Amino acid sequence: MEEHIFKAYDIRGIYGKEFNQEDVKKIAQAYLQAVSHKLNKPIKELHLIIGRDVRASSQELIETAKEIFLQYGVTVDDFDLLSINDFYFAVGNYECDAGFMATASHNPPEYGGFKMTFRSPESPDALSFLSGKELYQELSKMQFPLDAELLAGQENKKEAFADHLKHVLSFVDLKKIKPLKVVVDTGNGMNGLMIPKIFESIPCELTHLFPELSSDFSNRPPNPLAEGASDQLAARVQAENADLGVIYDVDGDRMFLVDEQGTFVRGDMILILLAQAMLKRYPESGVVYNLICSHAVPELVTKWGGRPIRSEVGYVNLSRHMREDDGIMSGELSAHFSFKDNFYADNGFIALLLVLQTISEDGRKLSEIINEFQLYAKGDEINLPVENIPAVLDKIRSIFKANIKDEIDGITAEFDDWWLNVRPSNTEPLLRVVVEAANKKMLAEKTQEVINLINS
Secondary structure, three states: OOHHHEOOOOEEEEEOOOEOHHHHHHHHHHHHHHHHHHHOOOHHHOEEEEEEOOOOOHHHHHHHHHHHHHHEOOEEEEEEEOOHHHHHHHHHHOOOOEEEEEOOOOOOOOEEEEEEEEEOOOOOOOEEEOOHHHHHHHHHOOOOOOOOOOEOOEEEEOOOHHHHHHHHHOOOOHHHOOOOEEEEEOOOOHHHOOHHHHHOOOOOEEEEEOOOOOOOOOOOOOOOOOOOOOHHHHHHHHHOOOOEEEEEOOOOOOEEEEOOOOOEEOHHHHHHHHHHHHHHHOOOOEEEEEOOOOOHHHHHHHHOOOEEEEEOOOHHHHHHHHHHOOEEEEEOOOOOEEEHHHOOEEOHHHHHHHHHHHHHHHOOOHHHHHHHHOOOEEOOOEEEEOOOHHHHHHHHHHHOHHHEEEOOOOEEEEOOOEEEEEEEOOOOOEEEEEEEEOOHHHHHHHHHHHHHHHHO
16 A cells, blocks of 8 residues: 555545555554554454445445454444544444544545544543554554454444434524525535435525435535535525525535625635634633634634634644633634534534524625625635745745744744745645735735745
8 A cells, every 4th residue: 555645634545546455454453453552442342433435435445444343353333324524423422432434535536545533531522533644653563464362343233313413403592593595515425414404403495406425426526625616506506596505525524605696705714603603602712723714713703702722734733722722613724613512523514503593693694794704815725836845945934034923834924914824735745825915915916926935
């Protein structure tokens, strides 16, 4: 198997090309050993929750892993098809030690992979994540087959939807949600199972785009940020005269919005919408945001009496800051939204319900609300191919040294009326660039200035 499939947060690669069934058996054994070490518990006493998304490879992937788990005496609760939201809930809500799901997030259909969690004794109320890179380190020093007792494990078939529905509805006051018209695009992905159940419980009118589960995701790209991915949603919102549109990635955790005019809403603006709702319910609480979000996030959180908590990029980092700095929720530009009372994990369903309640209580159109949050002009994240990343970072460090705020994730430099962050990709020879400024004219000028500097 190829090392690059072991990512900073999970495992993802083209199944049958970059890894195969024999590799999956090794991955499953390494996972058992890693969890056993982390929990200080014999492998034969482990209790795992497993599940899968609808990808063509996912059933073979999870069945292969399950076969390994059962060979070593593990108790396995199999939840079969579910979204990553349902999976995180199951691992957090039910008695278990860890969770293992076959999914490749929002990658194209030919990809397969795994997300891996465990319940740490030090943080029993929070999900902990086992990264792909950490698992690769475990795998690299192992001898196969795994040196552990072979005995028959126990398999149980389970279902989580009813309990999960009750859980997500508890985050809002249903009486405050008005009969909004909502178009939801689940992209033939896993949220197609839960979204109809949610709308049966609230007074909103649902138009559901691409609800059927399909392994080819042929109706639109599985990543909502891909070019053209939200075009059909935007058109349908306008055709239906709907109040808003919602689009999920195909494993279900990331949630983006389009307003009533069909305009795409950035993840940091959605975070502000969610933070407003959570701070009404939990005054003076901490809200975690990543450092490439608009400066409007910490300013408005502070204005509303909350505590803004700045974090490195990546949902694992934001979850850690929620635990360490007592945050009630977290959010990213990439539209991962996590909640303390959801085991510190992502949940795109909770995010949706909070959005609906906030819009209902405000009474204005979504575009008007979001426009009020846009205190600055902010550009999209730009990816620039770079041959010598350390040399370019050194150049940026030298030129902007008087204005560098920190280097907790790339280089962040702040000026009176603009700021930038330049950080290397975890997986590709790229620098990722984010710029925000006082107005659009300055944004265009400073963005080009930074691009020229990197390319020169």
